[in-house]
Amino acid sequence: MTIEHQSTESGSILHRLNPSLKLAGLIIITTGILIYPSWRFSGLLLLLTILGFKASNVPLDVSKRRIRFLMAFSALLFAFQVLMTANGTILFFIIPKYDFMGPFLPVTDFGIEKGFDMSLRFLLVVFSSMLFVSVTDPTLLAHSLTRLGISYRYSFALVIALRFLPLFDMENKTVKMAQRSRGISISVRGMSRILRTIRYTFFPLLVSALSRVDALSLSMDGRGFGHSKSRTYLRKSSWTALDSAVLVLLSALLLASILLTLGFLPQISAII
Amino acid sequence: MLEVHDVSFSYDNEKMILDSVNLQIRRGEITVITGPTGSGKSTLALILAGFIPRVIKGTFTGSLLIDGENVEKDSISEIARKVALVQQDPESQICTLLVSDEVAFGPENYSVAFSEIQNRVEVSLKAVESSHLANRPTYALSGGEKQRVTIASMLAGKPDFLLLDEPSASLDPKGIQQLRKILLGFKNSGYGILCIEHRLATILPIADRVLQLSESKISKWNGKTSSTRSTPVEHIRRPDSAEPLLIAKGVSYSYGTIRAVRDVTLSVYPGEIVALMGDNGSGKSTLVSLLAGLLHSTDGTTYIDDVPSIELTAQDVAAKVAVVFQNPNHQIFERTVQREQHLVFDVLDSLDEVPSERSEDVLLAAGLADLKERNPFSLSHGQKRRLNVSSVTVHEPLVYLFDEPFIGQDEIGQNFITQTIRKQGESGGAAILVTHDSTVATSLCNRLIFMERGSVLLDGSPKIVLDRLREIGYGEYADLGVLS
Numbered sequence: 212m213t214i215e216h217q218s219t220e221s222g223s224i225l226h227r228l229n230p231s232l233k234l235a236g237l238i239i240i241t242t243g244i245l246i247y248p249s250w251r252f253s254g255l256l257l258l259l260t261i262l263g264f265k266a267s268n269v270p271l272d273v274s275k276r277r278i279r280f281l282m283a284f285s286a287l288l289f290a291f292q293v294l295m296t297a298n299g300t301i302l303f304f305i306i307p308k309y310d311f312m313g314p315f316l317p318v319t320d321f322g323i324e325k326g327f328d329m330s331l332r333f334l335l336v337v338f339s340s341m342l343f344v345s346v347t348d349p350t351l352l353a354h355s356l357t358r359l360g361i362s363y364r365y366s367f368a369l370v371i372a373l374r375f376l377p378l379f380d381m382e383n384k385t386v387k388m389a390q391r392s393r394g395i396s397i398s399v400r401g402m403s404r405i406l407r408t409i410r411y412t413f414f415p416l417l418v419s420a421l422s423r424v425d426a427l428s429l430s431m432d433g434r435g436f437g438h439s440k441s442r443t444y445l446r447k448s449s450w451t452a453l454d455s456a457v458l459v460l461l462s463a464l465l466l467a468s469i470l471l472t473l474g475f476l477p478q479i480s481a482i483i
Numbered sequence: 484m485l486e487v488h489d490v491s492f493s494y495d496n497e498k499m500i501l502d503s504v505n506l507q508i509r510r511g512e513i514t515v516i517t518g519p520t521g522s523g524k525s526t527l528a529l530i531l532a533g534f535i536p537r538v539i540k541g542t543f544t545g546s547l548l549i550d551g552e553n554v555e556k557d558s559i560s561e562i563a564r565k566v567a568l569v570q571q572d573p574e575s576q577i578c579t580l581l582v583s584d585e586v587a588f589g590p591e592n593y594s595v596a597f598s599e600i601q602n603r604v605e606v607s608l609k610a611v612e613s614s615h616l617a618n619r620p621t622y623a624l625s626g627g628e629k630q631r632v633t634i635a636s637m638l639a640g641k642p643d644f645l646l647l648d649e650p651s652a653s654l655d656p657k658g659i660q661q662l663r664k665i666l667l668g669f670k671n672s673g674y675g676i677l678c679i680e681h682r683l684a685t686i687l688p689i690a691d692r693v694l695q696l697s698e699s700k701i702s703k704w705n706g707k708t709s710s711t712r713s714t715p716v717e718h719i720r721r722p723d724s725a726e727p728l729l730i731a732k733g734v735s736y737s738y739g740t741i742r743a744v745r746d747v748t749l750s751v752y753p754g755e756i757v758a759l760m761g762d763n764g765s766g767k768s769t770l771v772s773l774l775a776g777l778l779h780s781t782d783g784t785t786y787i788d789d790v791p792s793i794e795l796t797a798q799d800v801a802a803k804v805a806v807v808f809q810n811p812n813h814q815i816f817e818r819t820v821q822r823e824q825h826l827v828f829d830v831l832d833s834l835d836e837v838p839s840e841r842s843e844d845v846l847l848a849a850g851l852a853d854l855k856e857r858n859p860f861s862l863s864h865g866q867k868r869r870l871n872v873s874s875v876t877v878h879e880p881l882v883y884l885f886d887e888p889f890i891g892q893d894e895i896g897q898n899f900i901t902q903t904i905r906k907q908g909e910s911g912g913a914a915i916l917v918t919h920d921s922t923v924a925t926s927l928c929n930r931l932i933f934m935e936r937g938s939v940l941l942d943g944s945p946k947i948v949l950d951r952l953r954e955i956g957y958g959e960y961a962d963l964g965v966l967s
Contacts, residue, residue, distance in 0.1 A: 350584045367578075374580055377622050382813065388777040389814035393875070394801025394830035411816045418860045419812045426575035429534055430633075433568055434589035434640060438560040445587035445600045 223267035223346070229454045230352035231359055232461075237343045239461050241336055243468035250327035251483040252471075257335045260342055269345040271338075285334050289326035296322035348446075349373045355448035363442055371427070379420065386415045484509050485566060485644045485675055490530055490545030492523075500526045502699035504545075508644055510675040513666060517683050517704060518696035519893035520865030524679045525571070527696065528646045531677065533562035549643075564593070567637035571649045571891075573629040582608070582624070582632050583617045589640035600639075607635040610672075611665050626763045627658035634665070644675040651685040652890050655763045655919050656959035659685045681891060682920075725752050726789065728881050728913045729774050733783035735937075736769050743769040745937040746783070751882070756908045757915045758924035758945060760960060761934035767917045768809070770934065771884045774915065776800045788881055802831055805875035807885040811867035812860070814875075820846070820862070821855040824874050831878065842877055849873040849899050865896045872900055876907075883907050883914035889923065901927060921949055921961055933957070 225233070240260075244253050264271045272278055294305075299321025304314035349370040356366035390397070390411060397408050431437075470476045471483075485508040492501045500523040508514055508531070518524050529535045536543040537559045546553050549565050570576055579585045586604045595603070608614045611631040616624065624632060630653060637645060647666075651659050667689050669676055680686045687693065693704035727750035736744040744766045751757060751774075759767050772778040773785050776792030777800070785792045787803050795803075808814050817823040824842055846852045849869040854862065859870055868888065876883060888900050904914050904927060916923065924931050924945040931948040933941040941948045949961040 348580075350579055350581065370580070371578055374578060374621070378574065382810075385808060385810070385813045388772060389806070389808055390816070391777050391797045391800055392775060392804065392806040393814065393816065393826060394798040395816065396797045414860070415813050415815060418815075419810065422812065423572075423575040426570050426572055427578055429529075429538065429568070429570060430576035431578055431588075432534070432538055432559050433532060433563045434636065435560040435563055435592035436588075438592050439594060441594065442591050443594050443597060443600065444591055445583065445597065445604065 224453070225263055225267040225342070225346040227451075227453070228346075228457060229355055229450050230347050230448055231355040232454050232457060233343055233347050234352065234356075236457070236461050237339055239465045239468075240339050243464060244332050244335060247468045247471045248328050248332070249471075249483055250324055250331050252468075253328060253331035253335050255483065257331055257338065260335060260339045263342050263346075264338075267342070267346050269342065281334065281337055285330040288333055289330040292326035292329050293318055293322045296325050298322070299324075344373065350444075350446055351448040354444050354446070358448070362440075364437060367436075375423070378423075379416070382416060382419055383412075386412060389415070484548075484550060485531060486548045487527075487530060488546045488548065490527075490543075490547075492526060492530065492535060492541055492543050492545075494526075494541045496542045499699050500541075501530070504696075504699075504701050506531075506694070506701060508675045508677050510643060511670060511673050512691045513670050513676045513678065513686075513689055515678045515680055515683070515686050515690040515693045515704075516696055516701070517680055517693065520681075520891065520896060521863040522696045522893075523699060524696050525648050527701075528568055528648050528677065528679055531644075531646055532566050532568035533557070533559050534568070560592075563589075563642070564640060565642055566644045566646065567640055567642040568646045569630075569633050569637055569648065569650060571652055573626070573633040573653065576633050577621045577629065577636075580620055580622065582613075582619050582621055585621055585632055586617075586636045586639045588636060593640070603639040603641070607638040608632075610638055610668065611635045612661065626653040627655065627661070630654060630658070630662070631665070638669075642674075644677070645669060646677045646679075648679045649681065649891065650678060651680065651682055653763075654685075655761075656962075657762060659919075660959050663689050681893060725754075727752050727786075728788055729915075730786040730789075731770075731774060731783065732785075734770075734773055734780045734785055735782040736766075736773055736778060736780050738769075743937055744773060744780075747937075747939055748783075749932065749939060749942065751913045751915065753911045753913055754908055755913045755930050756904060756928045757913070757930045757932055758928040759915055759917045759932050759934065760919065760921075760924065761940075765934040766937040767934055768886050769937075771806070771886055771915060771917060775804050775806045775884050777806065798831055801827055801880075802878070803881050805872075805880045805883045805885075807868075807871050807875060807883075807888055809886050809890070811864065811871050814871055815859045815867065818858060819855065820851055820857050820859050820870060823859050823870060824855075824877060826874060827878050845873045845877045848902070850895055864891050865893055868892060869896055869899055872903055876903055879910075879912075881912050883912065883916075885914065886917045887919075888916060889918065889920065919960075921945075924949065933960070 240256055244256065261271070294316060296319060297317060299319030301317045301319050303318055305316035305318060306313050308314040353363060353366040353370050357363045395411055467476070471480050474480065487504060487506050490501055490504045491499060493499050504527065506527070516524050516527065526535065529539060530547065533547060533554065535541065546555060548554065554562055577585055579588060583604050586607050587600050590600045590603050604617065605614070608617055611634050613628065613631045613635060616628060616632060621629070621632065630650065650662055654662060663686070666676060678686050683693070695702050695704045729751040731747050731749050734744060734747045735742065747770060759770065761767050769778065773780055776785065776787055776795050779793055787795060787800070815823060817826055824846055843852065846855065849872065851866065851870055851873065854866070859867060862870065868891065872888065883904060889897055892900065904916065907914050908929070916928065918924065928945055931943065931945040932939055933948055933952060941951055952958065953961045
């Protein structure tokens with residue numbers, strides 16, 4: 212079984228930060244790059260995220276195949292944007308003029324910029340989410356969200372989701388093995404084969420997940436989940452001076468994103 | 484005392500699962516209920532724990548009483564303070580990521596004070612001999628450890644009655660012995676315990692009384708056990724000319740940094756029925772997947788019918804090998820039992836060549852002939868397992884690889900699977916069965932391979948290997964025939 216989604220125990224600063232603050236950070240970063248789409252801004256935040264992996268001793272190559280897939284998808288996004296964007300100064304054509312044919316598929320400076328922007332934004336959202344999951348204890352997150360006034364019934368949904376991620380990952384691998392043992396090849400040639408592939412993959416996974424949902428819900432009910440509006444906690448999240456300092460920095464980042472979007476920081480806007 | 488009076492229940496208002504059942508569970512007593520698959524044992528546990536009719540709906544009549552008081556108007560969380568149910572699959576019941584969080588989950592929900600929660604976590608883990616697991620992530624526990632943590636998490640709520648549905652299902656013989664010891668300790672502490680068990684022998688030595696649930700009624704157990712045994716099987720003499728059907732040459736496999744299988748070399752010949760035994764986590768299931776060509780080894784090579792398995796397509800694998808996985812849901816793909824049975828012919832493009840009576844005969848033997856139009860996912864666990872076996876063997880492949888095929892099987896299921904395997908050996912095929920049951924090894928198999936930490940520790944005739952296991956400190960494997 213691969214364990215690649217869970218909070219990696221360590222004493223790093225990122226691990227020690229208040230879980231709600233980390234969630235706020237993730238939301239602020241995502242909001243920032245959505246309202247101020249700049250490849251330099253996204254690149255800067257992506258660099259900081261990668262440094263975050265390093266600082267918290269979370270290996271970025273836990274699942275090399277997945278990272279490769281993400282990088283490939285990001286490259287695909289880049290290529291798609293470059294090919295589909297005709298605006299801007301033409302730098303060259305992918306298919307140059309030959310005799311009386313062409314040229315076709317112009318590559319423009321704006322297209323390249325847009326390509327970088329899309330692919331970096333994609334990588335930032337995925338990597339920052341991965342980092343958040345890796346450095347956040349779900350039980351402490353549930354506690355800190357409860358302290359913010361969110362009902363523990365909802366905050367525990369996060370804990371459950373994270374608890375079952377590795378299990379479903381493992382089950383997916385078992386279903387793939389079962390498919391191979393029955394001679395089923397995954398095929399996307401033709402609509403009927405695509406539908407069959409989807410059915411053969413999702414039916415077993417869905418039924419297995421639903422049966423687990425039943426057992427889990429009985430297990431939680433049988434231990435008094437929802438008995439009263441509040442509950443106690445064995446482990447609690449805390450708020451330190453460091454959290455306050457990081458909150459100030461995150462607020463500044465959000466404010467800067469808004470001001471950049473509204474054009475109030477032209478000097479900085481010219482750089483990033 | 485926990486009791487049900489005149490309880491009847493039907494899920495669909497048509498088929499009665501329980502009919503006027505009366506049962507008392509006393510404190511300081513271990514009661515065991517056995518019975519065929521689908522006889523309503525788990526349903527009875529759900530009624531005793533209060534989930535029926537509060538959470539699970541159906542037509543319910545009768546009453547549940549705790550210490551003489553009718554709890555009809557109590558909520559599930561109020562009943563749960565006194566009655567705790569440990570369900571069959573521990574994996575699905577764990578809802579947090581840390582063992583101490585899991586054990587604390589119940590007391591936290593009842594707003595127990597911090598110091599008391601700490602105390603309950605400590606005491607509950609100690610009661611199941613798992614104090615060392617307190618700070619371990621739940622996803623990294625073995626099957627036996629998960630089972631013990633699940634029991635501890637129920638104990639932390641300080642119930643009076645503990646209901647366990649098939650508690651030994653995922654345990655190896657060591658785990659079963661540990662479970663017996665733990666349950667005896669609970670009994671002596673005054674808990675009223677109800678165990679639902681197919682593998683009666685696992686729990687029989689500690690039971691105060693055994694009841695049987697059959698045809699919607701509960702009665703005293705008649706003392707007969709389901710039995711697949713006959714006289715011990717002779718270790719077959721292999722003809723010198725026989726070519727192996729499966730070969731592993733120096734095979735290793737790792738999950739990340741964990742080496743599950745280490746340098747295994749073996750051959751499986753026609754006529755051999757091999758019991759593959761070993762502790763939980765010793766690499767048995769991984770070895771089966773490697774031999775079936777479903778996993779590709781990190782070192783070494785596996786061959787199926789003399790062809791390197793890495794060169795085989797999915798269709799080649801399906802044509803030569805029948806694999807049954809532990810969870811029946813993972814290998815059901817079609818919408819009806821009939822289509823599931825025919826899937827392999829469809830995939831191998833040989834639907835027209837199949838004599839229809841062959842498929843019918845197998846379904847009939849599996850007890851599924853009347854359920855051809857049913858959705859396979861709506862079948863009971865035992866029926867699904869029989870469908871798994873019938874649908875992967877209907878085209879008569881060379882080798883059967885079955886991972887714990889007898890778990891959760893009643894007598895019908897055990898007999899069907901046993902006969903299927905026997906025929907395979909007699910017809911010149913081969914079979915490998917992952918099992919913890921020495922009875923299966925001696926009565927059904929003519930070879931036993933015992934694995935320890937990913938390597939083959941012993942390989943030979945079942946009797947000789949079991950004797951040797953007794954000598955080297957694995958006596959529980961030799962002593963615990965759970966089908967007996």
